[in-house]
Amino acid sequence: MRITSHQEPTARTVILGVAASDSHAVANHLIAYSLRGLGFDVVNLGTCTPVEEFAEACVRHPDAEAVVIGSLNGHIHEDLRGLDRAKQSGRITCPVIVGGNLSVGSHKGGTSHDRLYAAGVDHILSDPAELPGLLDALRAERAGAAANRTGLAAS
Amino acid sequence: MRITSHQEPTARTVILGVAASDSHAVANHLIAYSLRGLGFDVVNLGTCTPVEEFAEACVRHPDAEAVVIGSLNGHIHEDLRGLDRAKQSGRITCPVIVGGNLSVGSHKGGTSHDRLYAAGVDHILSDPAELPGLLDALRAERAGAAANRTGLAAS
Amino acid sequence: MSLSAFPGFPGFPAFPAHGSAPPSDPAATPTPAESAAYITSLGKPTAAEVLDRCRARGRVAIQPRCGVGGHEEMKALLATLEAEAAPDILTLTIDSHTRLLRFEEALRTLNLRPADLNGYPMVAHGWRRGRELNELIEAPLEIRHGSPDARILFDVSVASGITSFEGGGISYNLPYSKAVPLAESLGAWQDVDRRCGELAEHGVVIDRELFGTLTAVLVPPSISLAISVLEAVLAARAGVRCISVAYPQGGHLAQDVAALRSIPVLAERYLPAGVTVHAVLHEFMGVFPRQRDNAEDLIFYGALVARLGGASKLITKTHQEAYGIPDTAANVEGLRLADRANSPLLDFITVDDDQVQREMTWILDEVADLVEPLLERADLIEAIIEAFAEGRLDIPFSASRYARSDLIPRRDPSGAIRYLSTGELPFSSAHVRRNTELLHAVDGPDPALDALMRGLTGDINHFRHVFQEEEPATPAPRSAPRPVSAARTPPTEEPI
Amino acid sequence: MSLSAFPGFPGFPAFPAHGSAPPSDPAATPTPAESAAYITSLGKPTAAEVLDRCRARGRVAIQPRCGVGGHEEMKALLATLEAEAAPDILTLTIDSHTRLLRFEEALRTLNLRPADLNGYPMVAHGWRRGRELNELIEAPLEIRHGSPDARILFDVSVASGITSFEGGGISYNLPYSKAVPLAESLGAWQDVDRRCGELAEHGVVIDRELFGTLTAVLVPPSISLAISVLEAVLAARAGVRCISVAYPQGGHLAQDVAALRSIPVLAERYLPAGVTVHAVLHEFMGVFPRQRDNAEDLIFYGALVARLGGASKLITKTHQEAYGIPDTAANVEGLRLADRANSPLLDFITVDDDQVQREMTWILDEVADLVEPLLERADLIEAIIEAFAEGRLDIPFSASRYARSDLIPRRDPSGAIRYLSTGELPFSSAHVRRNTELLHAVDGPDPALDALMRGLTGDINHFRHVFQEEEPATPAPRSAPRPVSAARTPPTEEPI
Ligand code: B12
Numbered sequence A, B: 001m002r003i004t005s006h007q008e009p010t011a012r013t014v015i016l017g018v019a020a021s022d023s024h025a026v027a028n029h030l031i032a033y034s035l036r037g038l039g040f041d042v043v044n045l046g047t048c049t050p051v052e053e054f055a056e057a058c059v060r061h062p063d064a065e066a067v068v069i070g071s072l073n074g075h076i077h078e079d080l081r082g083l084d085r086a087k088q089s090g091r092i093t094c095p096v097i098v099g100g101n102l103s104v105g106s107h108k109g110g111t112s113h114d115r116l117y118a119a120g121v122d123h124i125l126s127d128p129a130e131l132p133g134l135l136d137a138l139r140a141e142r143a144g145a146a147a148n149r150t151g152l153a154a155s
Numbered sequence C, D: 001m002s003l004s005a006f007p008g009f010p011g012f013p014a015f016p017a018h019g020s021a022p023p024s025d026p027a028a029t030p031t032p033a034e035s036a037a038y039i040t041s042l043g044k045p046t047a048a049e050v051l052d053r054c055r056a057r058g059r060v061a062i063q064p065r066c067g068v069g070g071h072e073e074m075k076a077l078l079a080t081l082e083a084e085a086a087p088d089i090l091t092l093t094i095d096s097h098t099r100l101l102r103f104e105e106a107l108r109t110l111n112l113r114p115a116d117l118n119g120y121p122m123v124a125h126g127w128r129r130g131r132e133l134n135e136l137i138e139a140p141l142e143i144r145h146g147s148p149d150a151r152i153l154f155d156v157s158v159a160s161g162i163t164s165f166e167g168g169g170i171s172y173n174l175p176y177s178k179a180v181p182l183a184e185s186l187g188a189w190q191d192v193d194r195r196c197g198e199l200a201e202h203g204v205v206i207d208r209e210l211f212g213t214l215t216a217v218l219v220p221p222s223i224s225l226a227i228s229v230l231e232a233v234l235a236a237r238a239g240v241r242c243i244s245v246a247y248p249q250g251g252h253l254a255q256d257v258a259a260l261r262s263i264p265v266l267a268e269r270y271l272p273a274g275v276t277v278h279a280v281l282h283e284f285m286g287v288f289p290r291q292r293d294n295a296e297d298l299i300f301y302g303a304l305v306a307r308l309g310g311a312s313k314l315i316t317k318t319h320q321e322a323y324g325i326p327d328t329a330a331n332v333e334g335l336r337l338a339d340r341a342n343s344p345l346l347d348f349i350t351v352d353d354d355q356v357q358r359e360m361t362w363i364l365d366e367v368a369d370l371v372e373p374l375l376e377r378a379d380l381i382e383a384i385i386e387a388f389a390e391g392r393l394d395i396p397f398s399a400s401r402y403a404r405s406d407l408i409p410r411r412d413p414s415g416a417i418r419y420l421s422t423g424e425l426p427f428s429s430a431h432v433r434r435n436t437e438l439l440h441a442v443d444g445p446d447p448a449l450d451a452l453m454r455g456l457t458g459d460i461n462h463f464r465h466v467f468q469e470e471e472p473a474t475p476a477p478r479s480a481p482r483p484v485s486a487a488r489t490p491p492t493e494e495p496i
């Protein structure tokens, strides 16, 4: 059943960008660099990237393992409007990971994360260092799921 | 009727001191100096002066125009306990003037002054510069009262 | 979307903004002449007047950042800041939808969840509400934003009687957007500057502050100042009469003081006589310490740097900087703390003048290398666009495609910001050599890319290191963020 | 009244103190051995340990004044100060009835109106409550009071596990009472010091802080330090092992720094080797500015002076100092602001070392003139009493009959405190001449008494002048005092 992993391309593609109204570039530069250092093929859409632009990139890169979106300015909620639709319509099929500063204000811990999950976000990370681990876990999971599917079909 | 003023001694006596639990000396030194500069005979009992000591000084100086008590440390209320009794018993007959910092704490304006009047204080001043004016007014008043009395007796 | 959908713009169809709808008939924005007359009628000092007055008194004017979505909330914020900290100038920080002309998004958020906005959506609220804010407080107001194209916002602001407006065709493009060509932003800002000239003819001098802070993180002083010089020359040519040159505290005392003290020299050198120029310091604009004490140490230090550098104005930070937009109390505290550096009891504090002089020479020489070839050109705007395209002008960590970010900054062992790589910047070989030498001790020559990234990250986190804050992010104050890591990742089910 | 009427003292008859009566059987105060064992068992650092640790780290320890009447209120105050400002050492400031052994008055006020007390009536509350306070917080506690005879208070404090105790036979007599002979207070404090020696033998070192602040207003540094040297010698001879010498900020940078830096020199010169000596600065102890900004400027400045003078500890003031005992918030703010002067970012701030050196030489010479003749005497206590009687030792503005206050201090044109008249102080003619010369510019030679009083008053109000606060007292913050002037004076009825 390990055949599924052979079917995956060797260069792992990740789509990266910063949310639509957000121009904070530094973390984006650093994350792109470190993922590339780990061998990822990073499609970095950079700052101020609307959902539509992420969706187009997904269509262009059907092999992308994840869409990784940073947001620092607190506008993630409005900026991700349309994400659920893009997923429902099948234009974004891979998991969506977000990270950064996910609400306006200094006192965190409200409903921000719940709202993001409801809006179509799959994973929320606080530290970019957690990204490679999560990407690996997702890949393993996908492999598992594929294996299960194959298994089922074969049985 | 101006004869009453001739009956008064030329050196005007004032009894000065700081309240019983209070050792703040600086204002006391300065007030004593400035009243002396104006020609007053200042009986300065200094800091930490209980009501009893003021009363004794009054008995020793029956001509005193006023007892002037400073209090800075906020303890004026407890420190003047017994003042009403000393007045009722006739040991303190002249007006009692207090000034300084008349309650504990930085937010003033409570019932402190009412309580002091109730406890036998006659006048509350905030600025020592008002003292000579008040002493003059009190003397005039006394003179007036004496005049009235004389007048009544004569009529 | 159409502009006419907004209050304050022709044809406004009673779109309800948060709180209550703007009170009056949303007729056309007043003309510049009308706005100028309104400003004069207000009888309150303009920002330019306050800056002059502070400079004359030897006081660094103090100004917060502040902007919240709702109108009533904005009123409360301004009133409280003025009552409790009496800043010399107050601010409307604009939300980032409005900055990017995403007026529809700004209005939607304003109506649904105004607290989700990271600033005051001035265009959605309209100029009548702007006047209400302005009339509420005694201090003049400045608009701080980050709009590559700020023309609509400018008109609403001036109509509101606001006398200071931040930005520039370079400094409000490259750090603030991805895909706006410089030709567009420079053109739009030429319009803004020309409108300032027009207002000056009507007797109202608008303070035009240039955002030398740029991307805020490890910006070499000569880059910040060179770009401000270019924007200042363009502004002056368009008729602007009062220019504030803002410089972001980098964290090295002598270098920061030198940068601030360079501003009047540069003004003298490159600007026409009739223009008033003020130096402005932004308290440290990079990664802030997380612990309150440390953040406060940095806030006070920044204010002291402004004083020592002879700045006319200081833009403050708060002890909540590392966490998010501050609450009102933190903003008040930041202002009050910064103002302590104006104390008459601190006259005795001085800097090492030799060291400052040396840094100043370097900065002025580097700025000359960057700007003089461009200032010679007939079409300065064209020259600037070309220079960025070719890397002869550049900024680190650009948000925009229109700067190359080939230059690599690093801190030298004393913490000063130097050029590890100057990319295509037209520096004399002496400057390049000096920078290389100063950085030699940092990683040795030609560090591996990995070491470089580690080093850069360390430099970005400079003040967290100074205060020995441990790397794992400490939780936010009071309400700790709930643990977030991969919370919804389904458990990996390995088939057996 | 009898002591046995109080909790914590033998025979306590269940006198109810405010809040709730002390919880347990009021048996005898623990013995020194018992108290020492309790302190050791607490596992919290002593004040002496905290001071050592701060000195080693180059940090000025920060400590507030704080004391309120009620026990629950005191607990809340300490807990809040620790939670919000984390001072290195906390304080119990004792009310002034207790200081003067007016235990009955203290207890009555505690029961009737605890908020009317200007401090915590420790003796009325008793040592069990003291332990409760001590165990509530992590920082060690100091008792700050002003008791000519502190023996009872000391025993209650040590039984409470408190490891720092302020005072001295001179410094807690002359500023704090009118009619207590020095022989009495010096004797009582010898007892306290001997008990410290005893505790040291049980392994607990009590930090004994000497109140060099004296009457706080225009105290010449050499007077403050000379009296501290004498008290320190007495304390060391009685067995005290850790001595903090407190000096009150006078307001002149070089003079204050010099005074602080003189403390280790004096310790070296006059104290036996085994005694640890710390320099402590009291933030300005005279008439405080009334406006909050100005008061805060002074608070920060004081903290900076402590740092520059190498003090181990700073006692802070608050922006409400001019008005009354501060509320908790003001106390927190004062501590936090002072702590900013500990910032690692302020290493670059220095003083004019030549000027400091000159002031130090003068101070050390004057102290030598004052103390050396006395230290030679076999009976130091007797020598001190005689010296005060004859004016060879003296303090300005004495509260007590037992100092003559013949010495007249004035500020020289730079603000430093000098001697206008040295009275009978045994200064060499060179010192007298220097002081005369330094003050010559102030009023000219032999000013009229009137001019002198005006000058003195101006000197007392020094910082209000520095900040150009107008003379008429500005109203208290928030709740303005109601107009009081002659409110009840009956209208003068002139007979016609
Ligand atoms: C530098 C800076 C800027 C620069 C940005 C320059 C540029 N183009 O890059 C300038 C000055 C232009 C700027 C502008 C603004 N900023 Co800004 N900025 C900062 C600052 C000081 C540092 C950010 C930074 O570069 N850090 C270095 C990088 C490496 O770290 P980082 O961005 O913090 O990201 C870390 C994590 O968040 C995480 N992370 C980030 N992205 C991602 C993505 C993923 C997938 C993951 C897993 C993790 C992750 O990893 C990083 C390393 O730990 C922060 C405050 C601070 N942290 O001290 C404010 C801050 C982020 N800015 C803020 C705001 C609001 C703005 C503005 C909207 C203005 C305003 N209203 O105040 C504008 C943005 C306009 C726009 N259209 O977006 C707020 C956000 C507030 C909030 N969420 O409540 C902050 C927190 C400041 C504050 N306290 O108010 N800013």
Ligand code: B12
Residues within 6 Å of the ligand: B021, B022, B023, B024, B025, B026, B027, B028, B030, B031, B068, B069, B070, B071, B072, B073, B074, B097, B098, B099, B100, B101, B102, B103, B104, B105, B106, B125, B126, B127, B128, B131, D065, D067, D093, D094, D095, D096, D099, D118, D119, D146, D174, D175, D176, D213, D214, D215, D216, D217, D285, D286, D287, D288, D320, D321, D322, D323, D324, D325, D326, D397, D398, D399, D460
């Ligand atoms: C110097 C000083 C001391 C010195 C006093 C030395 C001495 N023996 O004289 C020392 C350090 C010893 C001291 C001790 C204490 N002090 Co003290 N002290 C001060 C300080 C800093 C200045 C006082 C002073 O000398 N001013 C100069 C003189 C000329 O002015 P003045 O005293 O303020 O008086 C003015 C007016 O009040 C008025 N006035 C004064 N007396 C009179 C009398 C009359 C009749 C009139 C009309 C007017 C008047 O005229 C003066 C000129 O405007 C003040 C705070 C401040 N003002 O800045 C605190 C202050 C007065 N002290 C205070 C306290 C509480 C104490 C202590 C009880 C300690 C404690 N618990 O904190 C002890 C006192 C112990 C005791 N037994 O009384 C508090 C009073 C608090 C309150 N009422 O709420 C103050 C306000 C400080 C504070 N904010 O907490 N203190």
